[in-house]
Amino acid sequence: MGNDNSAVKKLKEHLHLTFHIKDLGSPKHFLGIEIARSDRGISLSQRKFVMKIISEAGLSGCRPSVIPIEQNAKLTYVGYDTGVSSSSDDPLLQDPSGYQRLVGKLIYLTMTRPDICYAVQTLSQFMHSPKQSHMNAALNIVRYLKTCPGLRILLSRKCNVEITAYCDADYATCPMSRMSITGFCIKFGESLLSWKTKKQSTESLSSAEAEYRSMAKTVCEIVWLRGLLLDLGAPVKGPTLLICDNDSALKLAANPVLHERTKHIEVDCHFTREKIQE
Structure with missing residues (x-):
């Protein structure tokens, strides 16, 4: 990146001699991030990625949530007794891979969604032994995303x-x-x-x-x-x-x-x- 067009062009030609690259012009998509340009500036979003997460979680027809995580949610590790519920009320997930994949996608989504950072960092602590309460909290984030799947980060021209x-x-x-x-x-x-x-x-x-x-x-x-x-x-x-x-x-x-x-x-x-x- 730079503001010297001749130097940028010379570097592209040099790289092309070795790697046979192709200049695709201004980017519109990059690793799941949608890039849009306007008079106001450049906006970044992951709308398609959000819709994919909602569809894979089977929540396309569910009611949206207004917040990503409950304010006083007390999520704990396995074996930690809060005195609120027993292990039978909140069992371990038989297959943690579904939870791990979902939280992994949500972690990647925080690249353009700072509004879910707190909730995601909370859930990422329980990747090894997730419980049903952790999965419910992760699905609540997905329901929250449904309220505004196209929320963007604006990099302003001003x-x-x-x-x-x-x-x-x-x-x-x-x-x-x-x-x-x-x-x-x-x-x-x-x-x-x-x-x-x-x-x-x-x-x-x-x-x-x-x-x-x-x-x-x-x-x-x-x-x-x-x-x-x-x-x-x-x-x-x-x-x-x-x-x-x-x-x-x-x-x-x-x-x-x-x-x-x-x-x-x-x-x-x-x-x-x-x-x-x-």
């Missing part, structure tokens, strides 16, 4: 070459490990460029610590994106705005004094502060 990032954390949300969930999204101008929902690797002792670890992960992604855009000849103007809604985490980023209660997160603190100073 771009101020600035990055804005949003991060948050759900404190101790995992009922089994009590680990927190990190979530962030990053916009380049008006376009959504990067997003992620992932369980944190260590337990946080407070909501402030969970939020601060979320900030640190987001800062890592910002640094990588700024470097990538610089390599592509589109350097970002000015500093990146990182938005967080936790006052304690923001004060940790601003206050250079580390007391004993923050020693265990000192690495994240130093890393984030260093990037703020830069």
